[in-house]
Structures are given as C-alpha cells and as structure tokens.
Amino acid sequence: MSAAQTAAPNFDDVRDLYQDTILDRSRNPRHMHRLDPFDACARGENPLCGDQVEVRVSFAPDATVADAAYEARGCAISMASADLMADVVRGRDAASIRALAAAFEQLARTGDSASEDAALQVLRPLSGVSEYRSRVKCATLPWSALVAALDGRNEVASHD
Amino acid sequence: MNAESKLADLTGQVTHAALAKGAASAELTAVSHDARTSRDATRSHDAATSHNATTSHDEAGTRHAFVPAFDVERIRADFPILSQRVHGKPLVYLDSAASAQKPRAVIDAMVHAMETQYANVHRGLHWMSERTSDDYEAVRDKVAGLLNAPSREEVVFTGSSTGAINLVAHSYGRGVLKPGQAVLVSEMEHHANIIPWQMLRDTHGIELRVAPITDAGELDMAAFERCLQDGRVGLVAITHMSNVLGTYNPIERIAALTHAAGAQLMVDGSQAVVHRRVDVQALGADFYAFTGHKLYGPTGIGVLWARRALLEQMPPFMGGGDMISSVSFEHSTWAPPPTKFEAGTPAILEVIGLGAAIDYVQGIGFDAIAAHEAALTEHALARLSAIDGLHIAGRAQDRGGVVSFTLDGAHAHDIATLLDRNGIAVRAGQHCAEPLMRRLGLSSTARASFGIYTTQGEIDMLADTLVRIRGFFQ
Numbered sequence: 097m098s099a100a101q102t103a104a105p106n107f108d109d110v111r112d113l114y115q116d117t118i119l120d121r122s123r124n125p126r127h128m129h130r131l132d133p134f135d136a137c138a139r140g141e142n143p144l145c146g147d148q149v150e151v152r153v154s155f156a157p158d159a160t161v162a163d164a165a166y167e168a169r170g171c172a173i174s175m176a177s178a179d180l181m182a183d184v185v186r187g188r189d190a191a192s193i194r195a196l197a198a199a200f201e202q203l204a205r206t207g208d209s210a211s212e213d214a215a216l217q218v219l220r221p222l223s224g225v226s227e228y229r230s231r232v233k234c235a236t237l238p239w240s241a242l243v244a245a246l247d248g249r250n251e252v253a254s255h256d
Numbered sequence: 257m258n259a260e261s262k263l264a265d266l267t268g269q270v271t272h273a274a275l276a277k278g279a280a281s282a283e284l285t286a287v288s289h290d291a292r293t294s295r296d297a298t299r300s301h302d303a304a305t306s307h308n309a310t311t312s313h314d315e316a317g318t319r320h321a322f323v324p325a326f327d328v329e330r331i332r333a334d335f336p337i338l339s340q341r342v343h344g345k346p347l348v349y350l351d352s353a354a355s356a357q358k359p360r361a362v363i364d365a366m367v368h369a370m371e372t373q374y375a376n377v378h379r380g381l382h383w384m385s386e387r388t389s390d391d392y393e394a395v396r397d398k399v400a401g402l403l404n405a406p407s408r409e410e411v412v413f414t415g416s417s418t419g420a421i422n423l424v425a426h427s428y429g430r431g432v433l434k435p436g437q438a439v440l441v442s443e444m445e446h447h448a449n450i451i452p453w454q455m456l457r458d459t460h461g462i463e464l465r466v467a468p469i470t471d472a473g474e475l476d477m478a479a480f481e482r483c484l485q486d487g488r489v490g491l492v493a494i495t496h497m498s499n500v501l502g503t504y505n506p507i508e509r510i511a512a513l514t515h516a517a518g519a520q521l522m523v524d525g526s527q528a529v530v531h532r533r534v535d536v537q538a539l540g541a542d543f544y545a546f547t548g549h550k551l552y553g554p555t556g557i558g559v560l561w562a563r564r565a566l567l568e569q570m571p572p573f574m575g576g577g578d579m580i581s582s583v584s585f586e587h588s589t590w591a592p593p594p595t596k597f598e599a600g601t602p603a604i605l606e607v608i609g610l611g612a613a614i615d616y617v618q619g620i621g622f623d624a625i626a627a628h629e630a631a632l633t634e635h636a637l638a639r640l641s642a643i644d645g646l647h648i649a650g651r652a653q654d655r656g657g658v659v660s661f662t663l664d665g666a667h668a669h670d671i672a673t674l675l676d677r678n679g680i681a682v683r684a685g686q687h688c689a690e691p692l693m694r695r696l697g698l699s700s701t702a703r704a705s706f707g708i709y710t711t712q713g714e715i716d717m718l719a720d721t722l723v724r725i726r727g728f729f730q
Contacts, residue, residue, distance in 0.1 A: 109343070170667060
C-alpha cells in the first residue's frame with residue numbers, strides 16, 4: 097500500500113496552467129463555429145494525440161481579418177488557445193498576424209515574449225504551458241493552422 | 257544477511273519439493289535451473305543472488321494456487337525506481353504498456369557484465385569474448401524456454417518488436433510472398449503492425465487486407481473467416497493483445513483458420529508476452545514477435561521467433577558481419593539461422609539484460625502474474641466504470657491489464673496532466689493505433705496499464721483522482 101498512502105489529490109499547483117480564463121474559454125467558447133462564407137481555411141492536426149482544429153477567416157476589403165472562427169476537437173489548452181486567438185486577430189493583416197503568432201510561440205515555449213504587442217496580454221493566461229513541455233504544442237496548434245491558412249496551405253501537422 | 261540466507265535455504269528446499277511433484281511450477285524451475293548451470297559458476301555470484309530472490313518469488317507464485325495472496329510489496333522492493341517521487345508525490349506508474357520499469361536484477365546484470373567481462377561476441381579468441389558469447393547465447397535458450405520454442409536456433413534477436421515485424425515484412429514479405437497475395441491484419445493493430453505491410457504493399461504489390469473488430473473491441477471472427485475465403489492471403493499478422501483495448505485475441509482459433517486457408521500466422525506479442533505464459537507451439541503461431549523493454553528488460557532488444565523451416569526459406573534482411581558463412585567479392589554464402597538474421601555487433605548488454613528479465617518474471621511465475629493482473633484489471637474496471645461520465649473503450653471477454661477510457665468534459669491530455677501532477681503516470685493520445693481510434697470514434701483516450709508491481713491501492717488512487725478531475729473541469 098506504500099504508493100497509495102498519500103495525501104488527497106490536490107490541483108492547486110496546476111492553476112498556473114489551468115487559469116480561470118482557460119477553463120472558462122474551453123467550457124464556453126465564443127468563436128467555435130463554422131464560418132461561412134470564408135476566404136481562407138486550414139486544418140491543424142497533431143497526429144500523436146489526435147487533436148484537430150480547423151481555422152477559417154474572412155477578410156475585409158483592406159485585407160485585414162474581418163472574422164475568424166474555428167472548429168476543434170482537443171484539450172482545454174488547445175480549445176482556449178483557439179478561442180483567444182480568434183479574439184485577437186480581428187482587424188489585423190497577415191504580416192501582423194504572423195508576427196503575433198511568432199511572439200505567442202515564444203510566450204508558450206518560454207513563458208515570456210520580447211514583443212510589446214498589446215494582444216499578448218490577452219494571450220498571457222496561456223503562458224503557463226511553458227512549464228509543461230509536452231503541452232506547448234496544444235497551445236500553438238491553432239496558430240500554426242491560422243498561419244497555414246494565410247500562407248494558402250490547407251493542412252499543417254504538429255509533431256512535437 | 258541472516259534472514260536472506262535463511263530464505264535461500266528455505267526456497268532451496270521448496271524448490272526440490274516442487275521438482276519432485278513434477279507440477280507445472282517444476283517445469284519453470286527446471287528451465288531456470290538449466291540457465292543457471294550454463295553460467296560459469298565462479299562468475300555467477302550476482303546471478304545466484306538474484307536467482308535466490310527470484311526462486312523465492314517462484315514459491316510465492318506456486319503457492320498462489322492455494323493462498324490467493326501475491327506479495328506485491330516484495331516485488332515492488334525489487335524495482336528501485338518505485339521509491340521515486342514525482343512533483344513531490346509517490347510515483348504511481350500506470351504506463352507499463354508503453355514501457356515497464358526495471359528490477360534490480362536486470363540493472364545489476366547489465367552493470368556486472370560491463371564491469372567484469374565485457375567484449376564483443378562471436379569474434380574474439382580471448383577469455384572475455386568467450387564468456388560474453390556464452391552469456392549472450394544462454395539468453396537464446398532462455399527466450400526459447402519463455403516461448404516454449406522447439407529450438408534455440410529459431411530465436412532471432414532484433415532491436416525491438418518493430419524490428420522483428422520489419423524483418424518479417426522485408427525478408428518473408430519480399431522473399432516468399434508473391435505480388436498479388438494478401439497480408440491480413442486486424443483493425444486493432446499498433447502502427448508497428450500496419451506500416452511495414454503498407455510499405456510492402458507499395459513496393460511489392462501485396463494487398464493489405466483488414467479484418468474488422470466488433471463494437472465490443474473483439475476480432476469479428478466471422479468477418480475474419482470471410483477475409484481468408486478467396487485463398488489469396490499468404491500471411492496473417494495480428495496482435496496477441498491490443499495495446500489500447502486490452503483484448504486478447506483467440507490465437508489458437510486464428511491459427512487453425514489461417515493454416516486451413518494455406519497462410520502463415522505472425523503474432524505481435526509485445527503486450528501479451530508480459531502478462532501470460534506464451535507457448536508458441538500450443539498457439540500454433542509461425543512467427544512471434546516481442547520486445548524486451550515491456551518485459552521489465554532493457555530497451556533496444558526485441559525477439560523474432562519463427563519456425564525453422566520459415567527462417568531457412570527467408571533471405572537475409574541486413575548484410576554485414578556475423579551473418580555470413582564465407583565471403584568473396586564475387587559471392588558470399590549465409591550462415592544458418594538465426595545468425596543469418598543478426599548482422600553486425602548485436603545489442604550484447606541488452607540481450608544479457610533481457611536474460612535477467614526473463615529469469616526474473618519466470619521466478620515469479622506466469623500463473624501468479626496472470627492471477628495478480630486479472631484481479632487488478634477486474635478491480636480497475638469496477639472502480640473506473642463506477643465513475644459518472646467515464647467510458648471504457650472496449651469490453652472484450654478476454655482482456656489483460658490495459659484500460660483505456662474517456663471522461664466527459666475532460667480531454668485525455670488534460671486528464672494526463674492532472675494525474676501527473678499527482679504523481680500518477682498514464683498515457684494519453686492515440687496510442688500508435690490511429691485506425692483503431694477512428695473505428696472507435698475517439699480522438700484520444702487516457703490509458704492506465706498494469707504490471708507485476710501495480711497495487712490495488714494505486715488503482716484506487718487513480719479512480720479517486722479521476723473523480724476530482726471530473727469536478728475540476730465541470
């Protein structure tokens with residue numbers, strides 16, 4: 097019984113990962129729906145875990161994103177990340193989105209980012225994944241799919 | 257020390273008694289006895305020490321039939337890693353189906369070989385090489401004993417189960433199967449028993465046929481028979497036990513149907529060989545593949561057992577040193593099996609470690625192991641299915657210690673992360689069985705898998721923590 101004699105399960109130390117924003121967004125997503133019509137679309141898939149996300153965007157006449165939405169099957173981290181992403185990319189052009197995606201990847205991998213983009217404050221609840229190496233890809237998958245859509249690629253796979 | 261030597265005496269006596277009885281347990285004792293005498297007595301002090309320990313487990317095993325108690329704490333004490341803490345919590349290791357932990361006997365055997373007698377095998381004329389070659393080859397006998405193979409020459413060392421299956425695909429697949437013939441796999445295969453055949457299909461014109469499973473997660477036997485009906489199947493390649501569902505396939509029946517259809521049977525025993533006694537002759541298999549690291553042995557060592565007639569028919573897979581009989585630039589001839597399939601310096605230390613692992617599990621005894629794990633599995637199924645919103649994947653009648661599940665409102669990755677923070681290691685995802693997951697309509701599951709060191713208390717802790725996780729995500 098040695099291993100079983102232990103304190104009751106305690107989740108206090110995972111609240112850095114599962115912050116309220118993340119739990120809220122994964123339970124009550126704001127942008128999870130099928131956007132139609134749309135101008136660009138890509139599917140992201142993690143073949144190791146089976147997570148899938150399809151991101152769709154429509155553009156305004158000035159080539160900024162008018163609307164972004166997604167359909168996904170994944171963990172709380174990937175769902176919350178997709179939902180927050182759809183929040184912050186409206187009104188941005190492709191170059192600005194690519195820069196933000198790179199800054200977010202740095203935030204997810206290291207817990208911080210050198211970028212001063214104000215949108216990072218919205219995404220900061222996801223910085224906790226940096227302490228969970230195997231979960232970083234969950235947060236970055238929706239962004240990889242969005243960048244693929246902007247590049248005109250239809251699919252992207254995350255392997256690590 | 258005193259207690260230890262008393263124990264050794266005691267177990268020595270009981271071993272003789274067991275031998276005299278001529279029971280199944282005596283057969284096991286005889287196997288390990290042979291293995292022991294094949295070693296150089298002057299160098300076997302470590303082996304003898306571990307042997308005493310394992311013999312005593314053997315007695316625990318043979319007594320199991322009379323006293324339904326399995327001394328799991330004594331087994332746990334043999335695994336140094338189980339005293340580790342993870343995130344400040346005691347390690348609860350429920351991921352043995354991915355890779356099992358290693359007992360002291362395996363660790364010591366490998367260290368001892370490196371410290372006292374290491375050299376290359378089958379080459380040197382010096383003492384070290386001869387001793388190492390003896391120990392290496394002695395493991396071939398141990399593997400033959402483990403599988404009840406008719407001959408040690410039918411045991412080929414590979415790098416892994418994957419290596420063994422690829423050997424069959426490349427050598428038997430290209431050398432013996434003819435384009436237009438089919439390889440029949442099941443819907444519950446690990447990628448390691450799908451991709452090699454897919455590659456063979458694409459390069460050699462083989463048809464890859466898939467036998468479906470039922471909603472319960474068992475092989476659909478009627479459909480399996482239909483898959484064999486046109487007589488084009490040359491090889492059936494099927495898992496003995498599913499790494500996702502825990503399902504044991506009825507290999508004897510599958511073998512009979514396969515042979516009646518004129519085909520050969522390759523069994524992927526990666527999961528099964530760990531949990532129950534495997535007898536390749538009784539099963540009726542033609543090929544049997546397994547890996548060392550799931551059997552409490554090291555990584556980097558796998559085994560392909562195949563009937564001698566098949567190995568003789570098969571061309572070499574890799575060329576190089578060791579596998580030849582004579583070499584000239586014009587022409588070379590091959591060594592007889594199994595050497596023909598073991599080109600290059602083999603995984604010497606890993607083979608020695610595998611030998612120690614086989615001694616260890618045979619010392620406990622497969623009757624005792626199977627009974628312990630059956631009780632654990634029953635307990636786990638009862639505890640987990642009582643959790644509201646938890647769904648277990650597969651409900652096969654005959655199943656082993658692997659339980660995959662989903663929990664409403666919580667993704668498998670989130671479950672695995674929260675379990676990990678409580679010291680509980682499980683696997684989450686598609687388990688290298690994407691087609692099976694698709695068949696089940698699941699994107700991912702969490703999987704708890706059990707070994708000889710798993711306790712009911714650990715399963716209770718898993719269940720209690722899952723209840724809390726469900727609450728966390730609600």
